[in-house]
Amino acid sequence: MKRVKIAVIGASGYTGLELLRLLLTHPHAELVCVTSRQNAGRKIGELFPRFTGAESADLKFIDPEPEAIAATGAEVAFLALPHGVAAGYASSLLEKGLRIIDLSADFRLEDPEVYKEFYGDDHPAPELLKEAVYGLPEVRRDAIPSARLIAAPGCYPTSISLPLIPLLREKLIDPSSIVTCSMSGVSGAGKKADLSLLFCECNESARAYGVPKHRHLSEIEQELGKAAGEKVVMSFTPHLIPVHNGICTTTSAKLTGTPEEVNAALETAYADEHFVRLLGKGGCADTKNVTGTNFIDIGWEYDERTGRVLLLSAEDNLGKGAGGQAVQNFNILCGFSETAGLQNF
Numbered sequence: 434m435k436r437v438k439i440a441v442i443g444a445s446g447y448t449g450l451e452l453l454r455l456l457l458t459h460p461h462a463e464l465v466c467v468t469s470r471q472n473a474g475r476k477i478g479e480l481f482p483r484f485t486g487a488e489s490a491d492l493k494f495i496d497p498e499p500e501a502i503a504a505t506g507a508e509v510a511f512l513a514l515p516h517g518v519a520a521g522y523a524s525s526l527l528e529k530g531l532r533i534i535d536l537s538a539d540f541r542l543e544d545p546e547v548y549k550e551f552y553g554d555d556h557p558a559p560e561l562l563k564e565a566v567y568g569l570p571e572v573r574r575d576a577i578p579s580a581r582l583i584a585a586p587g588c589y590p591t592s593i594s595l596p597l598i599p600l601l602r603e604k605l606i607d608p609s610s611i612v613t614c615s616m617s618g619v620s621g622a623g624k625k626a627d628l629s630l631l632f633c634e635c636n637e638s639a640r641a642y643g644v645p646k647h648r649h650l651s652e653i654e655q656e657l658g659k660a661a662g663e664k665v666v667m668s669f670t671p672h673l674i675p676v677h678n679g680i681c682t683t684t685s686a687k688l689t690g691t692p693e694e695v696n697a698a699l700e701t702a703y704a705d706e707h708f709v710r711l712l713g714k715g716g717c718a719d720t721k722n723v724t725g726t727n728f729i730d731i732g733w734e735y736d737e738r739t740g741r742v743l744l745l746s747a748e749d750n751l752g753k754g755a756g757g758q759a760v761q762n763f764n765i766l767c768g769f770s771e772t773a774g775l776q777n778f
């Protein structure tokens with residue numbers, strides 16, 4: 434059975450951990466390189482005892498030096514690094530002939546000016562933006578196999594775009610009327626020391642943050658604009674909730690089509706999509722049904738009083754929102770079954 438040699442750059446963080454969980458048992462992946470500056474020299478099984486007994490549990494973390502990464506023979510590198518940092522590694526590793534699946538935001542936006550507006554800095558590798566493929570398989574599947582550089586979508590954007598795209602494409606909602614609220618588990622913020630993320634600061638509590646212009650708005654509006662065929666400007670309010678993993682998103686928009694047309698648009702768009710589970714009208718998506726998986730669950734309802742449709746989605750921010758979706762991209766990139774290594778419930 435063909436196995437592709439894999440590097441995970443930034444393997445000690447939360448998305449790195451999820452990638453290891455999926456790749457250590459993936460039938461077509463051979464983990465040959467994991468990096469962490471703080472854990473260089475330690476074995477995977479030492480840092481993450483849950484992997485004791487796995488085939489590559491004795492593989493040691495190395496410092497993230499492009500020469501050393503390429504010397505491991507890795508063919509595909511997953512970048513699980515902070516935005517702004519990932520782009521430099523993408524450039525160096527592409528030069529060395531690796532294919533890249535980047536989980537950061539560095540290559541999701543097409544316009545470097547929009548990157549600067551939302552991320553505050555000049556884009557670190559604008560010359561690569563044109564060739565990067567936005568890796569939302571349900572929308573861009575055909576572009577993935579020939580890509581050298583895949584930008585895995587953000588966690589919030591995945592949960593917001595997948596329910597909306599079919600309705601915007603079919604012109605069943607007013608694009609200027611979209612209002613979204615999302616709730617995310619704390620792992621969404623990454624494994625970093627931050628006072629506001631301490632247990633006593635966020636457990637038993639919930640709060641909005643990043644208002645009114647969370648950086649994911651740039652990516653969401655870009656992708657929704659393409660589906661609508663016109664500029665989309667919308668409202669998005671993320672909230673932090675005291676769970677480890679999971680994103681629950683509620684979106685509402687003014688209906689311009691009929692409920693029957695909305696039902697049909699969603700059902701047609703996702704009839705053959707393994708990882709999109711439609712709960713139908715009245716279905717309220719619940720994070721407990723998707724955590725630890727690569728599924729996104731989508732339900733919907735109509736509010737006759739306001740003439741709005743409500744779209745209710747749930748995914749795991751580390752699953753369909755990050756590591757799972759990255760592995761889905763890997764499967765498509767390498768010509769494997771799209772569900773390989775992702776068949777858990």
Ligand SMILES: NC(=O)C1=CN([C@@H]2O[C@H](COP(=O)(O)OP(=O)(O)OC[C@H]3O[C@@H](n4cnc5c(N)ncnc54)[C@H](OP(=O)(O)O)[C@@H]3O)[C@@H](O)[C@H]2O)C=CC1
Pocket residue numbers: 442443444445446447448449468469470471472497512513514515516518536537538586587588620621622623624625750751754755
């Ligand atoms: N958490 C989530 O739910 C999601 C995250 N993402 C994105 O994925 C990326 C990774 O996120 P996440 O795993 O949460 O982040 P973490 O903070 O948990 O992990 C970051 C990793 O990158 C390494 N790292 C940090 N700084 C540098 C640097 N300057 N040079 C080299 N390595 C570095 C860290 O290891 P060390 O410091 O030891 O080198 C660690 O392994 C981010 O861009 C994030 O925004 C995307 C979707 C969802």
Ligand SMILES: CC(=O)N[C@@H](CCC(=O)OP(=O)(O)O)C(=O)O
Pocket residue numbers: 516536537538586587588617618619620621622623643649671673
């Ligand atoms: C709870 C929490 O803090 N979530 C993160 C999610 C962002 C994320 O994952 O960032 P990328 O765009 O790099 O994918 C945030 O709001 O910043």
